[in-house]
Amino acid sequence: MLSPPPRDAHGDVRPHDHEGISDGDGVIRRISPQLIVDDPKTGRRLSSLAMTPSSGENGGMSVNLQNEIEQANIDARAYVSSPPWLGAVRFEAGQLRAIELIVGYDPLPGDPHHGEVWGNFSKGKKRQLLNIANWFVAIDGVSIDG
Amino acid sequence: MNMQLRSGIYSQANSGSVMTNVFSRRRAPVTDVMGYWRSAVLDRLEELTRLNVGWDGYDGLPVSLENATFALRMLEVTCREDTIAPQIVPGPSGELQIEWHTEFGDIELLVRGPYSVHAWRHLPSLSADGEEQELTNDFLLVARWIEELSELNIVISAAA
Numbered sequence: 001m002l003s004p005p006p007r008d009a010h011g012d013v014r015p016h017d018h019e020g021i022s023d024g025d026g027v028i029r030r031i032s033p034q035l036i037v038d039d040p041k042t043g044r045r046l047s048s049l050a051m052t053p054s055s056g057e058n059g060g061m062s063v064n065l066q067n068e069i070e071q072a073n074i075d076a077r078a079y080v081s082s083p084p085w086l087g088a089v090r091f092e093a094g095q096l097r098a099i100e101l102i103v104g105y106d107p108l109p110g111d112p113h114h115g116e117v118w119g120n121f122s123k124g125k126k127r128q129l130l131n132i133a134n135w136f137v138a139i140d141g142v143s144i145d146g
Numbered sequence: 147m148n149m150q151l152r153s154g155i156y157s158q159a160n161s162g163s164v165m166t167n168v169f170s171r172r173r174a175p176v177t178d179v180m181g182y183w184r185s186a187v188l189d190r191l192e193e194l195t196r197l198n199v200g201w202d203g204y205d206g207l208p209v210s211l212e213n214a215t216f217a218l219r220m221l222e223v224t225c226r227e228d229t230i231a232p233q234i235v236p237g238p239s240g241e242l243q244i245e246w247h248t249e250f251g252d253i254e255l256l257v258r259g260p261y262s263v264h265a266w267r268h269l270p271s272l273s274a275d276g277e278e279q280e281l282t283n284d285f286l287l288v289a290r291w292i293e294e295l296s297e298l299n300i301v302i303s304a305a306a
Contacts, residue, residue: 032201037233041247047235047245054238055241056239086203123264123276124275
């Protein structure tokens with residue numbers, strides 16, 4: 001169980017690199033079919049927009065923390081592919097830190113194992129993220145290629 | 147189909163208003179540019195403005211009508227009549243990305259909001275990172291990129 005994250009005066013989670021998230025821990029991002037494009041070079045693949053943070057002062061890229069899900073005795077694949085039409089990709093926290101991103105804990109009322117990835121999401125960084133991601137819950141006929 | 151929403155996107159994009167100044171250097175009046183990509187783009191924009199909150203499995207918002215309108219207006223002044231229809235992808239905060247992917251190159255236009263566009267392209271002649279630029283009120287660069295990609299496809303396809 002992770003310690004509570006730091007919050008700002010409004011109660012929103014501040015960007016932080018949570019010390020309880022180890023480099024080998026799984027960081028999972030749900031993928032909507034809305035984020036798939038057709039590319040004659042690769043076939044159907046994920047758009048770079050699949051690796052984009054929310055806007056706003058503390059906006060990060062939403063993820064789910066695999067260890068937190070599994071410590072709650074929940075099947076992580078079932079958890080992140082709900083609704084059932086969603087796919088998911090997986091990183092290790094250390095891979096994200098290696099490209100100058102930070103990984104934090106941001107539990108939400110409907111998503112208690114929610115986290116955020118913060119940093120500079122340049123076009124090059126988005127493509128790097130696609131290159132290091134692996135399918136956790138694959139979408140048939142779709143590649144991740146950045 | 148929600149004709150009221152579709153009509154809203156179309157009429158706002160076609161109304162000129164503030165956009166007239168932004169696109170004052172356009173090559174043709176909007177009403178003259180009835181590219182066959184328009185119907186596909188309008189259908190997709192309508193779909194994206196009607197997404198449910200949380201469409202991405204988190205707290206993703208539907209594409210805003212403001213961004214959809216701006217995107218249509220930008221396409222109307224940068225695309226040729228015979229330009230292939232782009233693909234359009236939603237972002238988590240109401241933004242959208244317009245994408246062309248061909249065997250010979252890629253263009254991606256991230257519309258964060260009106261007057262806030264990140265443009266990126268990759269061609270075989272460029273470095274692996276491609277070429278990118280922030281755009282506000284001058285979209286001639288986009289028009290040139292689309293034209294060059296279209297020409298490249300025609301030339302290389304004809305030679306093959």
